[in-house]
Amino acid sequence: xxxxxxxxxxxxxxxxxxxxxxxxxxxxxxxxxxxxxxxxxxxxxxxxxxxxxxxxxxxxxxxxxxxxxxxxxxxxxxxxxxxxxxxxxxxxxxxxxxxxxxxxxxxxxxxxxxxxxxxxxxxxxxxxxxxxxxxxxxxxxxxxxxxxxxxxxxxxxxxxxxxxxxxxxxxxxxxxxxxxxxxxxxxxxxxxxxxxxxxxxxxxxxxxxxxxxxxxxxxxxxxxxxxxxxxxxxxxxxxxxxxxxxxxxxxxxxxxxxxxxxxxxxxxxxxxxxxxxxxxxxxxxxxxxxxxxxxxxxxxxxxxxxxxxxxxxxxxxxxxxxxxxxxxxxxxxxxxxxxxxxxxxxxxxxxxxxxxxxxxxxxxxxxxxxxxxxxxxxxxxxxxxxxxxxxxxxxxxxxxxxxxxxxxxxxxxxxx
Amino acid sequence: xxxxxxxxxxxxxxxxxxxxxxxxxxxxxxxxxxxxxxxxxxxxxxxxxxxxxxxxxxxxxxxxxxxxxxxxxxxxxxxxxxxxxxxxxxxxxxxxxxxxxxxxxxxxxxxxxxxxxxxxxxxxxxxxxxxxxxxxxxxxxxxxxxxxxxxxxxxxxxxxxxxxxxxxxxxxxxxxxxxxxxxxxxxxxxxxxxxxxxxxxxxxxxxxxxxxxxxxxxxxxxxxxxxxxxxxxxxxxxxxxxxxxxxxxxxxxxxxxxxxxxxxxxxxxxxxxxxxxxxxxxxxxxxxxxxxxxxxxxxxxxxxxxxxxxxxxxxxxxxxxxxxxxxxxxxxxxxxxxxxxxxxxxxxxxxxxxxxxxxxxxxxxxxxxxxxxxxxxxxxxxxxxxxxxxxxxxxxxxxxxxxxxx
Numbered sequence: 150x151x152x153x154x155x156x157x158x159x160x161x162x163x164x165x166x167x168x169x170x171x172x173x174x175x176x177x178x179x180x181x182x183x184x185x186x187x188x189x190x191x192x193x194x195x196x197x198x199x200x201x202x203x204x205x206x207x208x209x210x211x212x213x214x215x216x217x218x219x220x221x222x223x224x225x226x227x228x229x230x231x232x233x234x235x236x237x238x239x240x241x242x243x244x245x246x247x248x249x250x251x252x253x254x255x256x257x258x259x260x261x262x263x264x265x266x267x268x269x270x271x272x273x274x275x276x277x278x279x280x281x282x283x284x285x286x287x288x289x290x291x292x293x294x295x296x297x298x299x300x301x302x303x304x305x306x307x308x309x310x311x312x313x314x315x316x317x318x319x320x321x322x323x324x325x326x327x328x329x330x331x332x333x334x335x336x337x338x339x340x341x342x343x344x345x346x347x348x349x350x351x352x353x354x355x356x357x358x359x360x361x362x363x364x365x366x367x368x369x370x371x372x373x374x375x376x377x378x379x380x381x382x383x384x385x386x387x388x389x390x391x392x393x394x395x396x397x398x399x400x401x402x403x404x405x406x407x408x409x410x411x412x413x414x415x416x417x418x419x420x421x422x423x424x425x426x427x428x429x430x431x432x433x434x435x436x437x438x439x440x441x442x443x444x445x446x447x448x449x450x451x452x453x454x455x456x457x458x459x460x461x462x463x464x465x466x467x468x469x470x471x472x473x474x475x476x477x478x479x480x481x482x483x484x485x486x487x488x489x490x491x492x493x494x495x496x497x498x499x500x501x502x503x504x505x506x507x508x509x510x511x512x513x514x515x516x517x518x519x520x521x522x523x524x525x526x527x528x529x530x531x532x533x534x535x536x537x538x539x540x541x542x543x544x545x546x547x548x549x550x551x552x553x554x555x556x557x558x559x560x561x562x563x564x565x
Numbered sequence: 566x567x568x569x570x571x572x573x574x575x576x577x578x579x580x581x582x583x584x585x586x587x588x589x590x591x592x593x594x595x596x597x598x599x600x601x602x603x604x605x606x607x608x609x610x611x612x613x614x615x616x617x618x619x620x621x622x623x624x625x626x627x628x629x630x631x632x633x634x635x636x637x638x639x640x641x642x643x644x645x646x647x648x649x650x651x652x653x654x655x656x657x658x659x660x661x662x663x664x665x666x667x668x669x670x671x672x673x674x675x676x677x678x679x680x681x682x683x684x685x686x687x688x689x690x691x692x693x694x695x696x697x698x699x700x701x702x703x704x705x706x707x708x709x710x711x712x713x714x715x716x717x718x719x720x721x722x723x724x725x726x727x728x729x730x731x732x733x734x735x736x737x738x739x740x741x742x743x744x745x746x747x748x749x750x751x752x753x754x755x756x757x758x759x760x761x762x763x764x765x766x767x768x769x770x771x772x773x774x775x776x777x778x779x780x781x782x783x784x785x786x787x788x789x790x791x792x793x794x795x796x797x798x799x800x801x802x803x804x805x806x807x808x809x810x811x812x813x814x815x816x817x818x819x820x821x822x823x824x825x826x827x828x829x830x831x832x833x834x835x836x837x838x839x840x841x842x843x844x845x846x847x848x849x850x851x852x853x854x855x856x857x858x859x860x861x862x863x864x865x866x867x868x869x870x871x872x873x874x875x876x877x878x879x880x881x882x883x884x885x886x887x888x889x890x891x892x893x894x895x896x897x898x899x900x901x902x903x904x905x906x907x908x909x910x911x912x913x914x915x916x917x918x919x920x921x922x923x924x925x926x927x928x929x930x931x932x933x934x935x936x937x938x939x940x941x942x943x944x945x946x947x948x949x950x951x952x953x954x955x956x957x958x959x960x961x962x963x964x965x966x967x968x969x970x971x
Binding site for chain 1: 609824831837874
């Protein structure tokens, strides 16, 4: 039985002092004068203002205290070939005993923070809509979980190991059956959970970053014929344009993190402003005009800056996922059909990869699909109601994944 | 024409002090130990050793003095539609009055320093081999030239600036040599100013594959010779490998130059690793000393336009409105061209494809060297230039009155 202990975030004072010293020494670059803002990166005025707030008025201790009101724990989990790891996680069970165990998996540059807005609503319910027991870890190499260790074995610590960690965490909490919600890297982890631990343990997946393969006449003859016969909606056309734009213009971070993560690691570990710019660019570019406050931005960045494994450890998974041989690379793996685990797709218009909806059927049995009218890459943060609605509907009495976890269907039992 | 003003590099004590403070506060990433130590980037132990040396042993003032032994100047150049730019350059005239005026154009992560190994030999000669008057600027946005903060300042504008620089020095006709961005610049000079740029040489030619609709003779010739050789296949494969795993830096420069600019401006070790990774990856076992690496990096750290500037040209190149830079520079430009191929350069193509670029006046293949030819193989580059413009060469005397010989 893996030991689980309560946990409170407590960043050493020395780290805070060092941060402020480095901010005080910041060398800012110049900026071209007549350009359209954001076309080349975060505007200088924004970065200067954020750096100033971070140095002088951002109160990490207050943020930390607020976060520590959440039920946080640390679990010791053994990962095959990679030794013992410590997983930081939020665990909020519902008062409804038969609530659905839900694993919420974040991505980059997100964190466990992303669950905090939806946590109260998800654990409510039991009458009109299902309730959930919510588990939201920091991925290993992120947040307050430990750093991954390179084993002496051939394979690196990639998405399979992250899935193993999450699965074992759910098991350790007594959730032999569970469902998973994930976006960004979290949606990749969700897919591996489904393929490796489904349908016995991982009973259903709701992802908000579907990246399906195009059905061909050879791979999916019926679906292919349907695709050929179906005109793309305006939304789908816009989505394809957005996907192309992302690939051409917004993907350099991915190329760098998946080929030369160590080169950029030096900057991200040694320069708070460098880290701030690296992350803030994506908070802006990937959200749907979300009005990020300074506190939000700096809290998200601070979770990386103060992370246990250091801000650069989070890049490891990008490299590992592209060097997963002899297994497939990440995107290829995400396209593999998982025929026996119910799949839900939440689609947000300002996300990065939006492919024609019929293609989703190459991924597995689509039991739920919702195309939202607003929101981007961080829906649990930008439009929490939307994700809550998706989960309640997909797993609700009329939903395609109702009762997938058997008697723990999220509804109040008569005598409760 | 304004007279060039003599220039000496003089980095402030304040900048040195801040650098040291930051270096001593360096927070290190963890390294994932790997079978292939360089595959994720500049290895941690090497970077730590360099930073330690930088902090305790590297003598910038000594390197600064060494650089200041070269005759440096600055002059104001007007660029149409953009304004006036103060351009820093080395200008060394040969004792041979009829020496060939040559402009040497660096790239990234290089600088004007790259000319310093070949300069002393290039200005010699006049008897058995030609001599050159050498001009080597810091590109605008690099080194000790002024930076540009206006959108749209592309290779066209850079070429205009360096052409006007040569004109301002009294060189109405000249030849050009370059690699990396310098390669593209020699092509733009030849294209825009063929009446002045009488010949150009590149150590990184970038032809497109021969086009069946345009290059039927060349394609037939290659076919007749047995198609692409094993060496050609190897070249193309290594270019592809570079595109697959070594081009992320360029993608970042081309799409988000300001984002990476924040890191490069603020973090000396970030700047060091960004550059050092390429110094090693792009050379063929060149035994970089710590002094060399740190001098190269210091030129970026202490540059006049700052560390977010060098990336801007990549963004502009990618967003050029009319023809793409690749297509502009890969077209046939009717100005004599010399190409030198070095074994480990990043973009390598079958040498027979060079003929699509222009009239080939000189071609050499070297079984050594990489991206920084003037630094790694100065002797070979000097010999190539001497042969290209020598008495036996078809373009001997291409610059009127400046044959390179007494």
